[in-house]
Amino acid sequence: MKRYKTKYDVIIIGSGLGGLQSAYMLGEAGYSVCVLEKNRQTGGNLQTFVRDKAIFDTGVHYLGGLDEGQNLYQFFKYFGLMDKLKLRKMDSTFDYITFDNDDTRYGHAQTYPAFIESLSEQFPGERDNIKKYTEGILAACKAFPLYNLEDKDPLEDEETFFKYLSIGAKDFIDATTQNPKLRNVLAGSNPLYAGVANKTPLYSHALTINTYIESSYRCVDGGSQICKILTKKIREFGGEILKYKDVKKLVFENGTLTKAETAEGEQFEAKYFISNIHPHLTLDLLKEHKIRKSYTRRIRSLKNSAACFNLHLVLKKDTFKYLNHNIYHYNNNDVWRYTKYTLNEWPDAYMISTPAISKSLEHADCLTMLAYMRFDEVEKWAGTFNTVANENSRGEDYEEFKRIKAEKCIRELEKHFPNIRSCIKSIHTTTPLSFRDYIGTSDGSMYGIIKDYNAPLRSFISPKTKVENLFLTGQNLNMHGILGVSVGAIMTCSELLGRSNILNNIKRAQ
Numbered sequence: 001m002k003r004y005k006t007k008y009d010v011i012i013i014g015s016g017l018g019g020l021q022s023a024y025m026l027g028e029a030g031y032s033v034c035v036l037e038k039n040r041q042t043g044g045n046l047q048t049f050v051r052d053k054a055i056f057d058t059g060v061h062y063l064g065g066l067d068e069g070q071n072l073y074q075f076f077k078y079f080g081l082m083d084k085l086k087l088r089k090m091d092s093t094f095d096y097i098t099f100d101n102d103d104t105r106y107g108h109a110q111t112y113p114a115f116i117e118s119l120s121e122q123f124p125g126e127r128d129n130i131k132k133y134t135e136g137i138l139a140a141c142k143a144f145p146l147y148n149l150e151d152k153d154p155l156e157d158e159e160t161f162f163k164y165l166s167i168g169a170k171d172f173i174d175a176t177t178q179n180p181k182l183r184n185v186l187a188g189s190n191p192l193y194a195g196v197a198n199k200t201p202l203y204s205h206a207l208t209i210n211t212y213i214e215s216s217y218r219c220v221d222g223g224s225q226i227c228k229i230l231t232k233k234i235r236e237f238g239g240e241i242l243k244y245k246d247v248k249k250l251v252f253e254n255g256t257l258t259k260a261e262t263a264e265g266e267q268f269e270a271k272y273f274i275s276n277i278h279p280h281l282t283l284d285l286l287k288e289h290k291i292r293k294s295y296t297r298r299i300r301s302l303k304n305s306a307a308c309f310n311l312h313l314v315l316k317k318d319t320f321k322y323l324n325h326n327i328y329h330y331n332n333n334d335v336w337r338y339t340k341y342t343l344n345e346w347p348d349a350y351m352i353s354t355p356a357i358s359k360s361l362e363h364a365d366c367l368t369m370l371a372y373m374r375f376d377e378v379e380k381w382a383g384t385f386n387t388v389a390n391e392n393s394r395g396e397d398y399e400e401f402k403r404i405k406a407e408k409c410i411r412e413l414e415k416h417f418p419n420i421r422s423c424i425k426s427i428h429t430t431t432p433l434s435f436r437d438y439i440g441t442s443d444g445s446m447y448g449i450i451k452d453y454n455a456p457l458r459s460f461i462s463p464k465t466k467v468e469n470l471f472l473t474g475q476n477l478n479m480h481g482i483l484g485v486s487v488g489a490i491m492t493c494s495e496l497l498g499r500s501n502i503l504n505n506i507k508r509a510q
């Protein structure tokens with residue numbers, strides 16, 4: 001006997017942040033909602049995993065904009081997260097950008113005055129340019145009303161909006177200063193948005209970096225708490241979240257979308273459907289149902305952002321000091337080099353982070369290093385599938401590939417922490433295949449569809465689809481990241497609830 005209904009107002013496919021936030025907003029508004037998740041664990045990139053008692057994040061290393069009065073703070077207040085999340089504010093300098101053959105650690109500091117001051121000390125003579133850069137970032141952020149909780153259509157000021165969709169991040173940074181090192185430092189947290197020199201729009205850079213300059217926090221004991229808190233509230237609103245429900249097909253009756261069908265043939269009926277999965281996968285679910293060719297062609301032609309390799313080290317107790325900041329390191333002098341590495345050079349760009357834990361303020365129990373990885377490096381094992389921890393199902397040659405990569409990463413880490421090897425208790429890794437299998441994207445892309453300032457409308461995904469009662473949400477919509485996805489979920493739910501209603505609720509949340 002099933003313990004759940006099979007008929008709802010809204011079915012949401014995927015329990016990533018966007019799916020959960022949509023379920024929350026619609027549940028609160030009185031809709032009966034059901035989230036269908038293919039995996040054993042909900043949350044998508046909010047998931048954490050445990051090795052040797054250490055908690056590792058998959059996709060939440062740090063959060064910006066969480067000081068009172070800032071945008072994510074107010075969104076999280078509304079979602080009932082702000083009072084419950086265990087958070088740790090990061091150091092005043094939250095990100096260090098470092099380079100081979102350069103002993104200086106260049107800092108990105110929280111708050112605009114400190115950001116300008118600290119970089120001006122490191123780049124004497126560049127103060128005006130650094131100020132110009134921050135003014136440009138703030139001006140770009142202003143062009144996106146929802147990001148600022150403003151109940152306004154961005155097209156009210158169409159000229160400004162399109163201007164900011166069409167400026168390249170690299171072009172903007174290069175125009176603010178002629179100093180090559182400063183240019184690299186300003187774009188130094190590039191992996192946060194997988195920036196590509198001739199594609200990434202200024203807004204991807206600006207909306208991201210602005211929140212971290214405003215304030216930077218880590219979740220203590222992992223970002224999956226976001227998922228747990230949202231899940232509890234969704235259930236309080238009467239919503240369901242069902243695991244092991246791999247949606248394979250959207251069913252149409254007399255031309256109307258009526259049901260979502262899982263791999264096991266179970267059908268869930270609803271008036272509305274929201275897909276929190278990649279738009280390519282959403283199109284796959286439509287099977288033989290015909291929608292405008294120009295739409296499918298455009299969506300299918302969109303490329304994904306980079307994938308990554310993660311080295312996860314469990315550290316011996318009290319051997320390694322907790323770093324309350326991240327390090328972005330480059331072995332070359334071009335932070336925009338993206339995935340153009342040769343195999344010998346890899347990893348030539350990476351981020352180092354130690355998760356915040358409640359057990360200790362002083363020491364870290366684990367460390368993560370994230371480096372871009374092209375999917376072609378793991379193509380050989382593309383025919384395998386694994387979402388079971390510790391199961392060596394892709395073969396010994398894959399394990400050997402990961403061991404070699406891990407060793408290369410550890411050698412890089414030794415540049416920063418010469419004694420790191422003696423602190424290691426155990427070594428774990430994930431590749432683009434891990435992300436592909438857990439999240440469902442075809443190539444393990446970190447942030448989904450790549451935004452391109454050369455053709456801003458082509459890579460712009462609307463929450464509306466060509467099927468009247470099917471909507472999209474998640475990181476492919478607006479922007480990736482916890483803040484970007486939150487804004488995207490509001491855009492999606494505005495289609496059913498009205499933007500003003502949602503924004504009023506968010507602004508009123510205390």
Ligand SMILES: Cc1cc2nc3c(=O)[nH]c(=O)nc-3n(C[C@H](O)[C@H](O)[C@H](O)COP(=O)(O)OP(=O)(O)OC[C@H]3O[C@@H](n4cnc5c(N)ncnc54)[C@H](O)[C@@H]3O)c2cc1C
Pocket residue numbers: 013014015016017018019036037038039042043044045046058059060061062063245246247248276277281308370438439440445446447473474475476480481482483485
């Ligand atoms: C390595 C990495 C580091 C990151 N670091 C940060 C960070 O520090 N700060 C930050 O703000 N952001 C970070 N992000 C980005 C952020 O985590 C994501 O943008 C965000 O979590 C994506 O949410 P989403 O709603 O798009 O759902 P996703 O996380 O993409 O989840 C989609 C869900 O749908 C499920 N699904 C897929 N197919 C089906 C199907 N057919 N049927 C049912 N369910 C299905 C999946 O299993 C998954 O649970 C990082 C991302 C990555 C990959």
